[in-house]
Amino acid sequence: MSRIWVLGAGQLGQMLKHAGMPLNLDVQPVDIESEETLPLLAHEQVTAEREQWPDTAATRQLASHGAFVNLQTFPRLADRFTQKSLIDELGLATAPWQLVESDTTAESLHERLGERVLLKQRTGGYDGRGQHWLREPGRDAVPEGWHQVCIAEQAIDFDEEMSVVGMRSADGQCFFYPLTLNLHVDGILLGSVAPLPRLAHLQEKAEQMLGKLMNNLDYVGVMAMECFRLGDTLLVNELAPRVHNSGHWTQAGANISQFEAHLRAVAKLPLVQPTVKNTSVMVNLVGVDYQDAWLTVPGAELYWYGKEVRVGRKVGHINFCLDNHADTKAALDLLQTMLPATYVEVLNWLRSQLD
Incomplete structure (x- = not known):
């Protein structure tokens, strides 16, 4: 039975484990907070159910394994700045956006991106978390601590x-x-x-x-x-x-x-x-x-x-x-x-x- 380690033991990791059984794959989700040393062998594969993880004994061991699939992709796509930059580099359509730098003001964001601007923290944040709306030109401001750690997107009136x-x-x-x-x-x-x-x-x-x-x-x-x-x-x-x-x-x-x-x-x-x-x-x-x-x-x-x-x-x-x-x-x-x-x-x- 081939073994695949999954960095992360949430519901996605558990559903991967369940899906592996009919394929005779021993899928082992790993708690990202674990400080245990894992019986990880050189020929075994490692994947992940999440884009980011804390620095623990288990995550260090998994992330240093030679067969961690897509290891370099995770940090690139976990950061919304580098993710958006890749989308632009490939010429794919996305909402107009920019990095919120140390001197970026809400006024300049409204001027470039319009009346409604959505701030998204570069890392973390999901299910609506880590976001902040700028909807009042001339009255709102970039929240304290959000400079250099977020991007700004133009609000899209999508269908x-x-x-x-x-x-x-x-x-x-x-x-x-x-x-x-x-x-x-x-x-x-x-x-x-x-x-x-x-x-x-x-x-x-x-x-x-x-x-x-x-x-x-x-x-x-x-x-x-x-x-x-x-x-x-x-x-x-x-x-x-x-x-x-x-x-x-x-x-x-x-x-x-x-x-x-x-x-x-x-x-x-x-x-x-x-x-x-x-x-x-x-x-x-x-x-x-x-x-x-x-x-x-x-x-x-x-x-x-x-x-x-x-x-x-x-x-x-x-x-x-x-x-x-x-x-x-x-x-x-x-x-x-x-x-x-x-x-x-x-x-x-x-x-x-x-x-």
């Missing part, structure tokens, strides 16, 4: 948010899942649906963009590219050099999930174009308590992460991949009775995409 998940082998083979339409509320992904026939004409464009990035980085494994759609134009929002929340639907909706695809690439097993079964929807469970009743919803495929429930924290997700949209809508109707009122907007949005 929709979507993502594409791709995979690349060590010898350069690339395959892609269909575009996924996403709904974010307060910066947190709450619902996804894929594939949608009305987005099919953008698939080739999305694949070319993500393929260009993966090839330039000589990337191995799964990468996600989040985009804004403006008409038929796609603007790259952010990149994730790992399995991604918006690809969770592939666990139910494709013969190869994004987790299996990543492991295949890392372990140098054959990659193939995934076969999509039906239109799938994914409901993210955020800050809600576990209920056995979810298991009674027809077609529901629950993934519970076993984490302490806190406001704004992703604690699980439910996938549906049913034979027809009417059955999916009926399942979402039933699920709505088991979720807080805040989910009415999410489930209504999902149902509307199936019309």
Whole structure:
């Protein structure tokens, strides 16, 4: 049995472990806070479920291993300045942006980027954290301590948010899942649906963009590219050099999930174009308590992460991949009775995409 170590033992690491079992891969997620010495052998592979990690005994050992796949890619994409710079270098469309330097003022940002400007800290920050809006020209200011540690982006009045998940082998083979339409509320992904026939004409464009990035980085494994759609134009929002929340639907909706695809690439097993079964929807469970009743919803495929429930924290997700949209809508109707009122907007949005 081949062993693959995963830097990070959160839900993504655990789902990688689960996906490795049918492939006879011994996937070992590692707590980033661990001070243990790992029984890591020279021929074993190392991957990661996250872009950044603290300096601990375990992370030092993993990060110094000769077979840590994509090791140089993580810091480059974890820093939004170097990530955006790469996107620009490759001539890919993204929102107008700039680095917030020591002498950058809110006034100069408004002058260059417009009335609404979003500040994003260069590292860290996810699910809407590490961000600050400048919306009042002449009255607002760059927060104290944010100079040189953030970038500024022009606010985009986009039509929709979507993502594409791709995979690349060590010898350069690339395959892609269909575009996924996403709904974010307060910066947190709450619902996804894929594939949608009305987005099919953008698939080739999305694949070319993500393929260009993966090839330039000589990337191995799964990468996600989040985009804004403006008409038929796609603007790259952010990149994730790992399995991604918006690809969770592939666990139910494709013969190869994004987790299996990543492991295949890392372990140098054959990659193939995934076969999509039906239109799938994914409901993210955020800050809600576990209920056995979810298991009674027809077609529901629950993934519970076993984490302490806190406001704004992703604690699980439910996938549906049913034979027809009417059955999916009926399942979402039933699920709505088991979720807080805040989910009415999410489930209504999902149902509307199936019309």
